Amino acid sequence: MTHTVTVDKPLASAAAGAGGLSPMRTEQRKKKVSWRERLEVIGFTVPALVVYVAFVFVPIGYALIMSLFDGSPVAPFQNFVGVDNFTRIFNPTQMLGQPFFWDAVRNNLLIAVMSLLLQGPLALGVALLLSRKIKFRQVFRLLIFVPYVLSEVITGVIFAQILNPTGALNALITDITGADAAVRTAWLGYQGGVGSPSFWILMGVLTWKYIGLAIILFLAGLSGIPEELTEAAMVDGASWWQIQRKITIPLLSPTIRMWAFLSLIGSFQLFDMVWILFGPTQLSRQGLHTMATYMVSQGMNANRVGYGSAVAVVLFVMTLIVALLYQKFILHRDIGKDA
Amino acid sequence: MVAAVALFAAGCGNGGDADTAATPETTDTAAAAGDSVEITWWHNGTGEPLLSFWEGVASDFEAANDGVTVNVQAFQNEDLRDTILPNAFTGGNAPDLFQSWGGGELVDWVNQGIVKDISDAAADTVAAIGGNAGGWQVDGKTYGLPFTFGPSGFWVNTEVWEAAGLDAGSFPTTLDELEAAWTAIAESGKSPVALGGQDGWPVGHWWYWSAIKTCSQAALEAASSNHDFSDECWVKAGENLQGILTSVDGGVPFNQGWEATSAQQGATSASGLVVTGEAAMQLMGVWDIGVMGGIYNEANNLPEDTLPPAFLSWFPFPNIPGGAGDGNVMGGGDGFSVHADAPDAAVDLLAFILSDDVQKAYAAMDNIPTNPNAFDSIPEGSINTTVVQALEQADYVQLWLDTAFGPAIATPMNDAITAFIGGQGTPQDVVDAITNAAG
Structure with missing residues (x-):
């Protein structure tokens, strides 16, 4: 218990470190806000605001209006149907081969949770290892970050080729097992949604792709933890595990929370990788659509512009709610103090 | 050129x-x-x-x-x-x-x-x-x-065809002959048919062809212009397709893992399987010879404009006994x-x-x-x-069903057909999915 007490104080002051000076500054500013300063504020914010409104708010409004129509790409505002599109999302007719929005929502939630559970501990472990002074540390750090730098499309194509029925993985298995007939497993073709091997293969590819970001963030966080703390703990006789558990991880928690937030948002937006690995038709058959692939396959491929927009609106609202809840209950500790 | x-x-x-x-x-x-x-x-x-x-x-x-x-x-x-x-x-x-x-x-x-x-x-x-x-x-x-x-029709690798003991001088003209050829090819250790299931529409084409040969011109026209699928032939098309696809012992005549095979991108695609001799044929449009030629040239380091290999040939989809669309071509x-x-x-x-x-x-x-x-x-x-002869001899030429019905029907239709060929649902379910999409 003594550890936590001694640790919490530097944490609090470190967290307040950057913000600690700001109240004074704002007070000074309040005293004399000149026209020049106002012009500066306007001059700097207006261009960004214009871009933000034009490319974020206007499209959201546009999608909202389109979602009330049953339009086509060349005539998005024909056949006003009111909230019918939304009713269809929440109350779908079951048809052979037709994907369901709620399946996509479930897939997204599971991908989000599994990404946190798989990547978090793994990344933390690797980061702790790489923060120690080992040989070729820089090389390892670089290699681990490489998949994250690769574009999603390239990664998708590479893994689609490897996992293809006539791809490298099956060739390797054929060689190792010495099977008479070449192995032709369709790794990405399993039916059965999130329970199928294909889903877990997807999770594997996602982990390979994104764990680099988590590791780099954690390494950056670790480098910000003063060495004096661990040294002091060692003098007090704390074991390596105790130091990690009671000093390093608590001090790393703002970074972990920020990473989890990024990971969550990324999981909700997941599109490219899934689209390329499976293709829209098989996603429907396998029940592996994400909300974004569902939206595009309905709105763009099937030309159901209105329905696709309705899905986009629901997706936006859901992401917004998750983001706000996360900020209110979890991130506020890190960024919400002054707000 | x-x-x-x-x-x-x-x-x-x-x-x-x-x-x-x-x-x-x-x-x-x-x-x-x-x-x-x-x-x-x-x-x-x-x-x-x-x-x-x-x-x-x-x-x-x-x-x-x-x-x-x-x-x-x-x-x-x-x-x-x-x-x-x-x-x-x-x-x-x-x-x-x-x-x-x-x-x-x-x-x-x-x-x-x-x-x-x-x-x-x-x-x-x-x-x-x-x-x-x-x-x-x-x-x-x-x-x-x-x-x-x-x-569209069957693009054949005649080397695989002949290796199975078949005569490349006389391609099948009936469904029975086609199914016998599939069995022979399967016994020779190759896939009778390559199918790029990842892309959806190539799977759809199997059902379309069954419908083209099962339905009369009137039924096809009613479907294209009024989205009227009430004719019994649409359900029958699925039943006929089931019959065709279960004719080879051990299930569908397709390449193993067809669900996760793309149609025409590179050597691992369905077109690639045919031109590299892994499979004997593919049901595909006329562009396929160009696609296969490209894959072949790339795989053999030949100049890009080398003509497609001469071992590729073509024959049309045979009529379905009892069908009403003998003269129809898609x-x-x-x-x-x-x-x-x-x-x-x-x-x-x-x-x-x-x-x-x-x-x-x-x-x-x-x-x-x-x-x-x-x-x-x-x-x-x-x-x-x-290829052009088949067109000239046709009584009625039907545009690809997905193109004819429009994207709003095509996507759910292809999704339903893919699920159907993948073993889910009934012939009636496919027609229901199409009529539901037609609104």
């Missing part, structure tokens, strides 16, 4: 000399506009030799028509179809002449008043193209014309439509594209033209001469 373009240029040089024939029309257009006319033409021929070919056509048209300027631009097919054209239509900067895929999409354009009815303005050309133009006609009026049209093509607000010169340009000279030059590049006068210009010995 260079020779073909040069040949074409020479052919048109002659046309330019005989300018007098074209002059009266030209002066009409030019005079009406006061001085000069500018036409914008968007097409999907981003690759050679088509890119240079269309540019040549545009400049020949300019040369033959004083005061007419043609701005040609090529766009990638899916970009053009899904984004660029719809945006141009709604944004009011639409081109005068543009790529048009026919079917349900064109019906939507017609309903929005986007495309021009050219039935009268290009009456002679419409008559010359005949039945091939069916997919570009709505309620008896013509809203575009295809410059190429080909049926195919698709590429065409152009004229914008409703386009000047008359745009219609003239379309007629020029489909004129004997241009179509002959197009056919000479080993393409299938739509103008019957140009059929003879397909190079001798080309497999396309066999």
Whole structure:
């Protein structure tokens, strides 16, 4: 218990470190806000605001209006149907081969949770290892970050080729097992949604792709933890595990929370990788659509512009709610103090 | 290919000399506009030799028509179809002449008043193209014309075929013969049929063909124009397909893992499996020979413009016993439509594209033209001469069902068929999914 007490104080002051000076500054500013300063504020914010409104708010409004129509790409505002599109999302007719929005929502939630559970501990472990002074540390750090730098499309194509029925993985298995007939497993073709091997293969590819970001963030966080703390703990006789558990991880928690937030948002937006690995038709058959692939396959491929927009609106609202809840209950500790 | 373009240029040089024939029309257009006319033409021929070919056509048209300027631009097919054209239509900067895929999409354009009815303005050309133009006609009026049209059928690797002890001189003409061939190929250790299930539509084509051969012309027309699927043949099509696909011992005749195989991207795709000798055949449109040739050249480090290997051959989908569609053939093509607000010169340009000279030059590049006068210009010995025969002998030519029904039906239809062939649902469920999507 003594550890936590001694640790919490530097944490609090470190967290307040950057913000600690700001109240004074704002007070000074309040005293004399000149026209020049106002012009500066306007001059700097207006261009960004214009871009933000034009490319974020206007499209959201546009999608909202389109979602009330049953339009086509060349005539998005024909056949006003009111909230019918939304009713269809929440109350779908079951048809052979037709994907369901709620399946996509479930897939997204599971991908989000599994990404946190798989990547978090793994990344933390690797980061702790790489923060120690080992040989070729820089090389390892670089290699681990490489998949994250690769574009999603390239990664998708590479893994689609490897996992293809006539791809490298099956060739390797054929060689190792010495099977008479070449192995032709369709790794990405399993039916059965999130329970199928294909889903877990997807999770594997996602982990390979994104764990680099988590590791780099954690390494950056670790480098910000003063060495004096661990040294002091060692003098007090704390074991390596105790130091990690009671000093390093608590001090790393703002970074972990920020990473989890990024990971969550990324999981909700997941599109490219899934689209390329499976293709829209098989996603429907396998029940592996994400909300974004569902939206595009309905709105763009099937030309159901209105329905696709309705899905986009629901997706936006859901992401917004998750983001706000996360900020209110979890991130506020890190960024919400002054707000 | 260079020779073909040069040949074409020479052919048109002659046309330019005989300018007098074209002059009266030209002066009409030019005079009406006061001085000069500018036409914008968007097409999907981003690759050679088509890119240079269309540019040549545009400049020949300019040369033959004083005061007419043609701005040609090529766009990638899916970009053009899904984004660029719809945006141009709604944004009011639409081109005068543009790529048009026919079917349900064109019906939507017609309903929005986007495309021009050219039935009268290009009456002679419409008559010359005949039945091939069916997919570009709505309620008896013509809203575009295809410059190429080909049926799909079985593309065969005759080396695999013969290795299974089959005769490449006589391809199956009945379903029984086809199924016997599949069994022989399966016993030889190869996949009888390659299928690119990841892409959806190649799976759809199996069900389409079953429907084409099961349904009567009347039933097909009712489905295309009114989305009427009440005829029993649509359910029967699924049952017949089940019969066809279970004819080989041990299940479907497809390559193992067809669900996760792409249609035509690289050596691991369905087209790749056929040309590399892993599978014997693929049910695919006429472009497949080009795709397979490309994969073959890449795999063997041959120059890009090497002709497709000679061991590839083609035969049509056989009739289904008891079906009502013996004379029916399914195919698709590429065409152009004229914008409703386009000047008359745009219609003239379309007629020029489909004129004997241009179509002959197009056919000479080993393409299938739509103008019957140009059929003879397909190079001798080309497999396309066999393919075009199937089209000429057909009683009724149906546009690809997904194109004919439009994207709103096509996606759920292909999804349902893929699930069906994957072992889910019943023939009735497929028809239900289609009727549900038709609304």
